[in-house]
Amino acid sequence: MTTQPRFVSPDDLPDTLWRWREKAMCLPPDLVAAWTRLLNRHELRQLAEQPRPEKGPIGGISKEATDQHLAWSFTGSSARVELAMLDAQTSMPDIADALMQVFSGGRVAVADLPCGSGAAILTILTTLAELRRQGRVPREPLEVVITAGEFSEQARAYAAEGIHTVRASLEAQAIWVDPTFLHWDVCDAMSNSDLIREMTLRSQACGARMLVMANFSGFLQREGKWNDARPQFDELFRHSRDENSSVVWIEPQSNEVTHEKGGFFSRLRQWLEKTWARFIQTAQREGERAALAKAEAQVVDALNPKRRFNVHLAVMRLDLRLQR
Template structure:
């Protein structure tokens, strides 16, 4: 059996509402695009979105101004990056795609997105699954999700809650039911991390399947040099997230700060090997521990234009070995 036959989501079955095969362009899930456009209009952010500069992308921040800038100019790219990891239309991470599809297929799921920002990664996964169900690609089995969005920026958490309110009706049409809580999380602070872990433990009692998404953390950990401060909290986060039916992924833009020797993923691999080996392992589709992919995606606010999304992905198994 070759890998194409073993995939849960054959790339040939990805609907044209998500992937333009002829032009190799990602299309963001219609339900999420609708919700996003609604919020952009509600908060009068179209002008800010139109001023995006691909050579100088926003990094986000704790203020309303920084959050607005990131939401208007970079949220769509974060959605596309998570979508590329899930759908894998270019077949760069097929076994990883299987793990995420399996987690989201049905039943009860505890989904932790940390840091969640405005919810790009989690909502991308859920909205893509909803669209695959709507097009008859995946079965429409009830999926009850307990979503924990952990994020330091209060304005970003407000955007995440508002997006979910716009999105939930379309998700529920496809038997995806989400209960969410967006809480403050400072990865460099022990007590803040403990609050997130408590929420994860409580959620896993009723929602035994667990999926942990860590996305777009490169700026804080690398640029702001917070890895050493954050390391003890990641130790606890991964340890408490581990167990049966637990998977995780770490998503970053494919740039040198993340993928080079001495970069973020190099640090992550070293910790997996030397510190976290009892409860976390790398899972890869090849001999390369870091999976990468690139695609163009249609801009949701300017449908005639596209932008490039670059993905660096480290899939992780949280099954305990001891």
Template sequence: MINSNDLPEELWLHNEQAVKLCTELETKYIEHLHKCNAYELAKTSDGKSHPIGGSGATEAIEHFAYRFVNSSTRVIHITLDPDKKFSNIQIDIFSTFSKGNISILDLACGTGGHILSLLTTLVELRLKKLLPTLPLNIHILAADISPKALEIYQSLLHDLEPYLLNAGIRVIYSTYEWDACSSIQTSSLMDTFFEITSTISSNEYYVITSAFSGFAGNETNFTRIERSLQHITDRLGTKNSTFLWIEPDGKDAKKFLGLLNRIFENIKDFFVQIFEERESISHTYCWWEPIKKEVIKKGNVSIKLYKRNNE
């Protein structure tokens, strides 16, 4: 664990007690807002609007402008853990992303705020000697229904590659247009995931999802994606795997995280020795809004993490 007094100023405003994007990610985010002609739109964000994205370009850009920073700061908050509320999750993240080969399946990835903030946070902690700088190879398959969101994700990651490499983090990435409601597409997605990682000796398979509850936070929509989620967990059930779900803390998120129990209970019943629920907690925090240059005092996050039990 890292003492809150030692948290790098690139990620933590000590006086305001707020998390922030590092300069590199903030700069790239603003550059891409301009590329999407969305900078003025981002200035209208009140920190409370909740666009959930969608398949169209307009929806993707709106979500990027309004929700990218909020989604990113959730991940930064749980990774830094300034209030010592997520110690088990922080330890698990630091252990997983310390060295070796990690294969990430990024589901409903949007424009990638959660992954990009995780990677850039690791860079800053490495640069400040708070984490060891060991070779880390990360292979990402990013899946989303929106071609525009995937385009922005890939462009941001491409621009951040030199910055990541400077800290010993090498990223290889692909994108996949994926409708979570289609079990056929999900089967193809998993075939692709295993195909692109077939020549890699992966230390761990890591499935991450952020803010999926905007769509799946009700019984009707969850039922539409349930078969796909079950297929993904079944395919990874015999592998060294982790599932991390990061959501805003609200009614839809609580519903979604509760419904996930149906998926993982089935896995636990069949692979009794494989999965265990490690955390299911929620928390509020403050974050820096870089466009309006103000602290948002009502950030919130709820988390559920499942990890293979190797004991």
């Protein structure tokens, strides 16, 4: 079987994102600048420099929980998204190339759910901008229409501030963003319907649609909210089907997520196969099902470049294309 060329060859990744000699990933410079500005402006730098608890925060309603997540978990969340996009060690080329292809140009609608403090969408945008800045991908005009849903008002405010911070550097690379940030309670049917209505209205005239679901397993699995949330996911997936629509679900690679019996992705896959088998297409690699992929890497610490931390990624990608 002929190997398909990569959208961005791992050998061609710039040193600003991947250090081949050390085999270490670097967070995009614009992302680091936006995150540290948030920390400094909201007096969270000292908290971020403290050792992270063994079981890091999963976010929450309170400002304290949101601040802890921004300080201790933002860069880990960002690193997982970047690793899925770059795939420097060729662990998931189909998923990485699909992500890069969607954002190669044109008008794209992205739903970032739950958006938290903006780690996922900010990482996608700043990684793209850095690849363009370094001449690794063409600077085709790209408009990204962002619908970000999140329960925490404080987290939404941080995400909006982060987008505002990077806007000028994105536009310098021919990337324009049109974001809106909405209250979203995945366990509430009315809240979910309001979000879907906004997504539908804002996705008009978009050539591609993508749901980015990231860092949700702590709430859905650990806190036991999956059964309450499942009807809303049914509605969300049903109304997200389109000619060129997909879902990328990114989580930490842990037993809680990847265990074949009882892990979150196992539960998610059972739901997909039972409810959506007729309508979805899972990513394929060399003729075999590759809906779930894993990768890991060392990452340069954004606050102390001499340090490294490990990131472990588990990701699923699904196509939600209309069936004719």
